[in-house]
Amino acid sequence: MANKGIRAKLQHFGSYLSGMIMPNIGAFIAWGIITALFIPDGYWPNEDLAALVDPMKFYLLPLLIGFTGGRLVHDVRGGVVGAIATMGVIVGADIPMFLGAMIMGPLAGYCMKKIDDVLQDKIKSGFEMLYNNFSAGILGAILAGISVKLIGPVVAGLNNILASGVEAIINAGLLPLANIIIEPAKILFLNNAINHGILSPIGVEQVGDAGKSILFLLEANPGPGLGILLAFAIFGKGMSKSSAPGAAVIHFLGGIHEIYFPYVLIKPTLLLAAIGGGISGVFTLNVFNAGLVAPASPGSILAVMAMTPQGNYIGVILGVLVATVVSFLIASFILKTSKSSGEEDLSAATGKMEEMKGKKSSVADALTQDEEAVKKRSDEVHKIIFACDAGMGSSAMGASLLKKKFKEANIDVAVTNTSINQLPDDADIVITHQDLTDRAKAKLSSAEHVSVENFLNSPKYDELVDRLKDNVTEDGPKVTK
Template identity: 60%
Template sequence: MAQGNKGIKAKVQQLGSSLSSMVMPNIGAFIAWGVITALFIPDGFLPNEQLASMTDPMITYLLPLLIGYTGGSMIHDQRGAVVGAIATMGVIVGSDVPMFIGAMMMGPLGGWCVKKFDEKFSDKIRAGFEMLVNNFSSGLIGFALAIIGYYAIGPIVTTLTEWLGLGVATIVQAGLLPLANIFIEPAKILFLNNAINHGILTPLGAEQSIEAGKSILFLLEANPGPGLGVLLAFTMFGKGSAKASAPGAILIQFVGGIHEIYFPYVMMKPLMFLAVIAGGMSGTFTFQLLDAGLRSAASPGSILAILGLTPPNSYVAVIAGVVVATIVSFLVAMVILKSDHSEISDEDLAAQQEAVQSAKQESKGQGSAAADTGDVQDAELRKVNRVVFACDAGMGSSAMGASVLRKKMQEAGIDMSVTNSSIGKLQDDANTLIITQNELHDRAIKKAPSAEFVTVENFMDSPRYGEIVERMKNETTQAESDEATPTDTTDDVEELKLAKVEHIVFACDAGMGSSAMGASVLRNMLKKTDLDVDVTNIAINRLDDDAQTLVVTQKELYDRAEQKAPSAQFVTVDNFMDTEVYEEIVERMKKQQ
């Protein structure tokens, strides 16, 4: 039974991550809509009837289509994105309310359908018909899903949305909305903050904002007051490294809007959950009492972003709610800290944080941190040419962690790309080092099994960054020596080392047309000789750098392709339909296998 509960929790977390991953990349569009609304509607700062006419089309068409497009791309890249957007159009037109929930359903469904089609039929398409089949399959699958969305999904989601709206309105009218923070605040600290805010509250809040011009739901998770109160208490009454680091964390959390920074402070003393719950409930009660609300979702949850999206008649109410939440959270946290008479060293604090981290992982079905394999010493850093920080949303503390490591590398003279990404957008690349949190390691490794991994407890403060930089610095000389042997980039097949090739990629500008036909020709040749080698076609800008890949491209495109995949081997051709070159590749592969 316990194992079943763990599985359910993991699935809930994964569902929440999927919902937020569809909304988070498009938060800029929500903010743009909120700013246009705040400025140009009749009761805005700068009323303008012409510019205000953009608000309805944006909320009705643009935002749901962006969500559906993103949801489809999560499942099956560009083809999935296009079909997801087409399917979303069906539920948009088939309903009378903005279709955020419908888009979250139809986008991934469209991506899944076209992915299954490709898996079943991609190797059965005759040479020369790839573009025709791909385009028509996308169009026809999207066409069918749009009709289903119009007649079936749209009306169902409309009814569901109306019920949810009535439920929220009933809770608000009954004065029970503050009780939601009993769930929201602990869930935030268990890294479900993005799922709650952008997967649930943002779509419902947008519905309210259309009717009332603002919504209190945008403030429930984004309120920085509870976290600020805890950090102020640690600044004044904390001990050791927690006290020393809290003032810097205040700036990051309150002004920068990165709420994840205060999570470890709460987790090291579980009674602090009472402080953030009390702060959240009191803040929401104040918001409700004074009729506060925002025009659109504030992301990140910075006080600057919140005030920027506050209607003129809500400034006092919003500021009051943040202040009340801060004071209540601070007072509760102060009592907890002053009642704690134990002398805790930095080492003891670290041990307690590790124990809390292990407990949190077990609650999510991830196993203990001790079982994790993402140690710096286990990673093969000599072959790494880029570093990616991966978390649920690809923002927040992972972005700041990337900034910390990037600065350390620059100081050490290491020229390497350091970026941040959501787990859902990770690419499987053997030359990438992925840094993620312990509890997210299992999900990340499923997305990129060939990559190197290092796991950390806290993106903002990990001694492993120093270890990574030191090892990379020490191995640079040897790596440069190994790389001094030039990668074979000739069009002479005789010089290729085909024994280690596992993928053959035809690369051109669009990744379609004649390159798809060439890929089909070579794929059929390999099948006839029982050689099991993956053959695909792709746009140059989507090439992955992989030493086990042979890239076939046209001579005039070689320089661009080589920049994207310097570790790969290359064959250049004048014409993708040059079957003599492909026959030579097959013959050489047979000899070297």
């Protein structure tokens, strides 16, 4: 039980880390493109445009993270105070303050929220704007001052320790062994937390020094997952075999790694294939001294290639290829020698995922609803939200599929996607992966919650279409946004 509680806390903590980074990945990519193109060793060196690199790294990116972290806790007010507090840690250190931003952003939002909880209802009519502006300004100034004098230097020291530790591991040739931890953690939906909460901030600093970082490829390498899916496409049976080719395309080109997790759990020993592929891929990258200039997110081969600096293409391609081949060989051996490899399907695998992650409720329990209550709600549905950990990967894929089905059925209901931490209060139906439904219910208990086993292909989509089609007349849809 204790282990289950720890896993749940890690997943919740990881969602906050990824929730601060993922919405700002576009800014990281923009910075990476500018770095790759215009620095002295870039494709088209340009002194004027290269002047953007350091200000974006030291100011823009940490401030965006700090604002997003504060906004996660207390909407825009929390975001503004989070950005002010982040400015303090930036001034208080001489290194990029990504870690400081991830600390001060949510902390500032939390402090603002607590102050508002105590004082906001006591403000007399007509003084609301005065209170809102000055409370945020005073708190921001206090936190910025504390950050400059105390938090900034402490975080800088901690950051230097972490960076030195990673550098020592790299110099000792032990970095490939990190995949012994990374690959199993990915299956527990901690992939975004590891990649964007730990590896990416340190990787950005390494880019400033060396122009690239191998850390961007430790988690994002699509090779291990691709090898496993290819093994299922050839040696699997039943549903796992028929669905694996499509999943491989989405994983490799779309970069949605979560799609291969249930396949691993069909046979837990397939973790050995993922680990073997990860270790061999990182070893190959190490041999060729290859890396990326910015995070590859999503972990698509297209994003990986786009973030590859000049002279690193061979090493990066071989790193992905070797990881794919090794994971394919190991997974093929496991599937061919296992008596149960062809009989278990993805539904059974999701049950294993539920057990591993310590969930008490079953899919059936999550989907059981009173028939009359459902019928009563059908003509009241205006907004459907797909929610996942970061709000950008598997949920976006599910939302796109349901939008297409609604369009074909002439159903006019808004469908969008977001992270669980940012679920809007006006959502009527929230659709999540079964392992995240409990968290979504805790965040928004007023909505109807639907659990799915696979965002790519769930019968629940057709059930929703049939349910809402009853409200469409010949003149058009009765259900409106």
